Amino acid sequence: MHGILIIAPNWIGDAVMTQPLLAHLKTQFPNSKIDVLASVWVAPIYRACTEVNEVIDAHFEHKKLQWDLRKQLAKKIAGKKYQACFVLPNSFKSALIPWLANIPFRIGYRGELRFGLINLALENPSKVNRPPMVEHYLALSSLLQEDQQAIPRKLTPTLNVSSAAQESVEKKLSNLKIPSQTLYIFCPGAEYGPSKRWPTDHFAKLAQELIQENSTNQIILLGGKGDQAISQEIASQANQASRIHNWSGTTTLDEAIALIGMAKAVISNDSGLMHIAAALRTPQVAIFGSSDPAHTPPLSDKAKVIWLNLPCSPCHKKECPLGHLQCLKDISPEQVLATLNTL
Template sequence: MHSILIIAPNWIGDAVMTQPLLASLKAQYPESKIDVLASTWVAPIYRACSEVHEVIEAKFEHKQLQWGLRKELAGKLALKKYQACFVLPNSLKSALIPWLASIPFRIGYRGELRFGLINVALDNPSKVNRPPMVEHYLALGQLLNGEHASPTNVNITPKLNVSNPAHHSVQAKLKTAHIDGSHIYVMCPGAEYGPTKRWPTGHFAELAQSIATNNPNNQIILLGSKGDHSLALEIQSKTKGDGHIHNWCGDTSLDEAIALISMSKAVISNDSGLMHIAAALKTPQVAIFGSSDPAHTPPLSDKAKVIWLNLPCSPCHKRECPLGHLKCLNDILPAQVLATLNTLPS
């Protein structure tokens, strides 16, 4: 197997959790070239994976078929003569490109009317008994050797690398902002899924002030997408303009975010893509869970601590609290997070 294509998931956290699959494939086929077709917003994850030969970026849009784009990509990919393709999203449209490109083995989970488009398949696990996501993706790696093949001996904790250009870019930004790079704490207040994954901004603000008070050299950088910028502004307003707290939401590329997280003393985040990046970089972290299940999507790192209240109503997996009180997050107090932060390994 000398050439393999991966169709990447569309979410950053899911993309991080596919890295052990790449490592498994590389272990099975050491001479293979593994290319990844990814949307522009998750492509940086695969640039941080040492197993990847080439990242092919595509301007995919959520919930859009984009038939012309997919047909054009398939034509270009057909010239590369891939022997196998792993289709990691469950959607019909994600399976179209490898089928149009006539890739012989098209591997993935059954679902969304993909019969024929996927020709080497596993049944999707039930929502009640879902395995951790890393194991979910890893299971596909054995299909080329038969469904009952022994799993490859591969580390199931994702691992990312930092590019030198991104590292130098972040160093320059820190210097311009007069931020001491040796005392950075990163806070990630966003979560794309919705409010039931977002710890209250008031709690983030109180924690940020406590960290700044503990050591005047400490600097807190609020990190996230442009969509998280308003959350970060709320946090800043509740800290009354504390000069130790900096809003970088929407001001960094994902490559730069990876570099910044790698050099920080600790990360405090919700269950989000940046949480998984911190885990894959082995940065000390506190991960706050609300409506989601830490058994299914935990930060896979021995330097991570999870805070989850495990209330009778959770995990509900809803975007909005169905009971209207959001106790699963509101009742996680800043003092508890600070105490957990102080127990992290360095």
């Protein structure tokens, strides 16, 4: 198997969860070149994977077919003569490019009318009995091997920080006189929705307590452009302007990976940045609300999960269907600080 193409998932956390699949494929086919076709917002994850030969950036847009773009990419990919392609998203449109490019083995889960587009398929697990995401992606490798026992069962994702991103953030920190030794990263966003976001006043109180504990502690708020407002709210509520820095929406994902890699600890919701922290083995506290830590936990021995396991959770809803959000509100800043201190 000389050439393998991966069609990447569209969520950062899911992309991190695919790294063990890449590692296993590299073990199965050590002489193969593994390339990844990824949307531009997910591509930095694969640049941090040592198994990847080339990342092909695709300017996909959510919920759009972009037929002409897919045809152009298929033409480019056809010239690379891949022998196999793993289509990791479940959508119909994600399976179009490898089919158009005539890749012989097109591997993925059944779903969304993909019969024929995918020619080596596994049944999609039910939503009630879903395996952890790493196992979900890893299982696809069984379609290219006879020995089922050879599939590793307990692999954890691993990422590497690029030297360019490392230099970039070190320069930024140096300019602001922020020492990395006392740097805490807060990730207050969660793309999925409000039911995954710990309240801003709780983040602000935790920031105050960390600074009271040690006056040299510095806090950087990380996230995308959509997280700028809630990050600013936290910074304002904490009222510690010289110690709290809102970098949401102002860093690239490559830089965010580098920052998380050098932090003393990360405090986050269940989000893509949580999975990045786990893959970099940075000490972290992960706060869960509407989602299930059994399905998408931070896979690291340096991670602690806080989840109240209320009767109404996990509901997997974007907003609290009961209107109270107790699964997150009842996790106190003091509880998170105490957990942080056990790291």
